[in-house]
Amino acid sequence: MTHKNDILNLRIPTKENPLRILMSACLAGLTCGYDGTANGEYPSALKLLKYDTIKIxxxxxxxxxxxxxxxxxDIHGGTGYDVLNGKAKVLTETGKDWTEGMIKASEKMLEIAKNEGVELVILMDISAACGSQVIYSGNRFAENKVYQIGAGVSAAQLLNNGFKVISQRDFAxxxxxxxxxxxxHIAAENLKDHHETDWYKSYFKNQ
Incomplete structure (x- = not known):
């Protein structure tokens, strides 16, 4: 998990040397969600597209x-870290094993991050690939769906390699x-990151 101090320690970007941010494409409005949508609209992430001191x-x-x-x-049997270590699998809603493809995708994302000199990563939380704080434990369409603390496969790959990762729900x-x-910019007060919300603290109070 990336801490607020990591954000504070980022350099001040310029037009000539913009801050390089790697972002889940759906957060930038691209229609790459599983159903061909952008998985909704996320103003907190879309706002970053207007700055000429940022390269997205x-x-x-x-x-x-x-x-x-x-x-x-979704990930079955662990988190994205466990998938990378061969201890968990990524399965589709109909049971297809997508583990190998998810690992290859995470390796490609890591390659892009390194080649682009990425300084911050903003990912779609709860995704089996991009979740950085919370993901599903098993099938999200199950009658009694379960959340778990953890990262998706690509997020885990990036975090393992030292990249700073936050989600679109880390409003603070x-x-x-x-x-x-x-x-x-006049910073809004009383905003929280995902792990600081009442829902998170209540749901994971015994963990």
Whole structure:
């Protein structure tokens, strides 16, 4: 998990040397979700597209390996870290094993991050590929769906290699980022990152 101090320690970008951010493509509005949509609209992420002091690199790991549209998939038997270590699998809603494709996609995302000199990554939370704080434990369409603390496969790959990762739900961190790149930005108060919300604390209170 990336901490707020990691955001505060980012350099102040310029037009000549923009801050390089790798973003889940759906958060940037690309229609690469499993059902051919952008998985909704996320103003907190879309706002970053307007700054000329930021270079946004967009990538969808699942589209890379499986195309769009595609089945929904989730991690079974652990987290993205466990998938990378061969201890968990990625299965679709109909039981297809997509583990190998998800690992290949995570390796491609890591390659892009390294080649582009990425300084921050913003990913779609809860995704089996891009979740950075919360993911499903098993099939999200199960009658009694279960969440777990953990990262998706691509997020785990990036975190393992030292990249700073936040989600579109980390509103406090995003406010710090806006302030870093825009001297005229007035930071909103009382915003929280995902792991600081009442829902998160209540759901995971015994973990």
């Amino acid at each position: 690199i967009k990538f969808c790991p699942e589209e890379f390996s499986f195309g769009t549209p595609r089945e929904m998939c 961190s995003l406010e710090l980022l806006y302030s870093k790149i825009d001297p005229n």
